Amino acid sequence: MAPSRHRRRGFSRRVQYTLFAGYVVAVVGVVVAAALILIARFDPLAFSALRGLVLDAGAPVSAAGRSVVRGGETVSEEIGAYFNAAAQNRALRQELAVARRKLVAARAVQYENARLKRILHLTDNGRPPVAVARLIGSDAAGHRRFATLSAGSSSGVRPGLPVRGADGLIGRIFETGRFASRVLLLTDGGSTVPVRVARSGQPALAIGRGDGGLDLRALASGGRPFQKGDLVVTSGTGGIYAPNLPVAVVVNVDRELAVARPVADPARLDFAIVDPVFQIPLPPPSDPLHRDAP
Amino acid sequence: MNRIDDLWDDRLFVTRARAVPIVSTIAGSATALLPMVAQTPALPPFGLLMLLGWRLLRPEMWQAWVALPLGLADDLIGGQPLGSAMALWTLCFLMLDIVDNRLVWRDYWVDWLVAAIAIIFCIWGGWSIARFTGGGGAIFTIGPQIAMSVFCFPAIVRICAALDHWRLSR
Numbered sequence: 202m203a204p205s206r207h208r209r210r211g212f213s214r215r216v217q218y219t220l221f222a223g224y225v226v227a228v229v230g231v232v233v234a235a236a237l238i239l240i241a242r243f244d245p246l247a248f249s250a251l252r253g254l255v256l257d258a259g260a261p262v263s264a265a266g267r268s269v270v271r272g273g274e275t276v277s278e279e280i281g282a283y284f285n286a287a288a289q290n291r292a293l294r295q296e297l298a299v300a301r302r303k304l305v306a307a308r309a310v311q312y313e314n315a316r317l318k319r320i321l322h323l324t325d326n327g328r329p330p331v332a333v334a335r336l337i338g339s340d341a342a343g344h345r346r347f348a349t350l351s352a353g354s355s356s357g358v359r360p361g362l363p364v365r366g367a368d369g370l371i372g373r374i375f376e377t378g379r380f381a382s383r384v385l386l387l388t389d390g391g392s393t394v395p396v397r398v399a400r401s402g403q404p405a406l407a408i409g410r411g412d413g414g415l416d417l418r419a420l421a422s423g424g425r426p427f428q429k430g431d432l433v434v435t436s437g438t439g440g441i442y443a444p445n446l447p448v449a450v451v452v453n454v455d456r457e458l459a460v461a462r463p464v465a466d467p468a469r470l471d472f473a474i475v476d477p478v479f480q481i482p483l484p485p486p487s488d489p490l491h492r493d494a495p
Numbered sequence: 496m497n498r499i500d501d502l503w504d505d506r507l508f509v510t511r512a513r514a515v516p517i518v519s520t521i522a523g524s525a526t527a528l529l530p531m532v533a534q535t536p537a538l539p540p541f542g543l544l545m546l547l548g549w550r551l552l553r554p555e556m557w558q559a560w561v562a563l564p565l566g567l568a569d570d571l572i573g574g575q576p577l578g579s580a581m582a583l584w585t586l587c588f589l590m591l592d593i594v595d596n597r598l599v600w601r602d603y604w605v606d607w608l609v610a611a612i613a614i615i616f617c618i619w620g621g622w623s624i625a626r627f628t629g630g631g632g633a634i635f636t637i638g639p640q641i642a643m644s645v646f647c648f649p650a651i652v653r654i655c656a657a658l659d660h661w662r663l664s665r
Contacts, residue, residue, distance in 0.1 A: 223558035224589075230563040231585050237578030241628045248577055255571040259528045267530035340573040341526070341533035342540040342640070344625035344632070347574050348532045383574055388534055391630030411632010413534030467532045 253378030260381035263338035332356040332475040346389035369447035369464035395438040417459040427459035443479040515662035520545040524569040539644035548655035559588040579624040
């Protein structure tokens with residue numbers, strides 16, 4: 202097919218000037234956009250008012266669609282449960298018997314734990330959550346792993362607060378609108394969480410891979426810090442994330458590195474809990490009067 | 496009375512003819528509001544695909560700067576750093592203008608190839624900007640998304656053509 206002249210420029214001065222002005226605007230726009238990207242690098246919270254406004258406007262759409270998706274999901278799950286009823290029943294009975302025994306043991310441990318803490322004068326970080334809300338969506342075409350949460354600054358949610366689900370840690374708040382906020386998921390490349398291996402207490406860092414997994418890096422060298430199937434939990438080091446929240450399970454080990462899968466699955470669009478920032482309890486201040494005393 | 500009606504109809508017709516491409520592109524960007532939490536880039540960037548569909552279907556309709564506000568809308572709805580789609584989409588339009596002036600033979604396959612190059616450029620660019628602003632994932636995560644987008648493109652062009660037919664019919 203021969204080309205058609207797409208843009209007939211003609212001989213009119215006015216048309217030519219308009220075209221030229223259009224290109225000037227476009228080029229200037231690209232330069233401005235590049236400047237905006239630079240700003241986003243050095244100040245991720247720039248323009249948060251505008252971004253929050255659009256976030257708020259979009260949240261009701263996602264929230265409305267969410268109920269449909271949830272409905273469909275539960276129907277298919279229930280049909281599956283009907284067919285698996287007998288086998289599931291047997292398995293659950295066995296699990297229940299094991300769980301009962303473990304529960305008794307756990308109660309004893311819990312009691313002992315509380316007693317020891319009382320002796321050590323440790324106070325539990327039992328502050329109530331900031332907000333409980335639903336995860337309602339994410340930009341499935343985007344390159345960052347963000348999820349949208351249906352609670353914003355009007356419920357006290359601030360950037361930086363940790364977010365957990367029923368199963369374990371989900372991520373932290375990245376930016377907020379008034380009625381919705383964006384959660385930076387654990388699996389984003391920009392997320393790093395201090396963790397420890399629940400089995401050995403070995404400290405490590407969990408860094409998002411951007412593909413649904415986490416990279417675990419041991420902080421101490423030598424030995425084999427990770428084993429397949431290890432559970433890693435938050436260590437509480439450096440604050441923000443409270444200790445002992447389940448984070449991930451190791452699926453693949455390569456010497457001192459390991460790949461893990463998050464325990465909490467944000468794709469289930471379930472409830473999420475926004476916690477206050479965890480502050481490491483300070484040691485009691487040393488008394489200058491008693492230091493010199495014999 | 497009849498003349499006023501005609502005038503009103505004309506105005507409505509012009510508004511619709513102008514608004515349909517813009518609204519459909521923003522609707523494409525708004526697929527980011529779908530209620531799903533993805534762990535990898537799981538959907539093609541429909542805003543970009545609609546934009547390219549309209550641009551290749553009606554090259555004379557939009558000047559290059561139109562990509563700026565549409566890109567801004569895409570950035571805001573999707574939550575990418577501001578300026579990322581603005582810059583990439585406008586650069587695409589500028590390059591497409593150059594291609595329009597240089598390329599002698601155009602047919603369906605050439606258009607698809609041009610669109611594929613634009614898609615790869617934009618997705619790779621979006622990934623680099625996400626990395627630059629402190630996040631994102633490994634480069635292999637964008638491979639499936641690029642393939643999906645390139646193969647989705649003909650369907651998107653069909654949608655654009657159907658919308659085009661509707662917006663220009665009385």
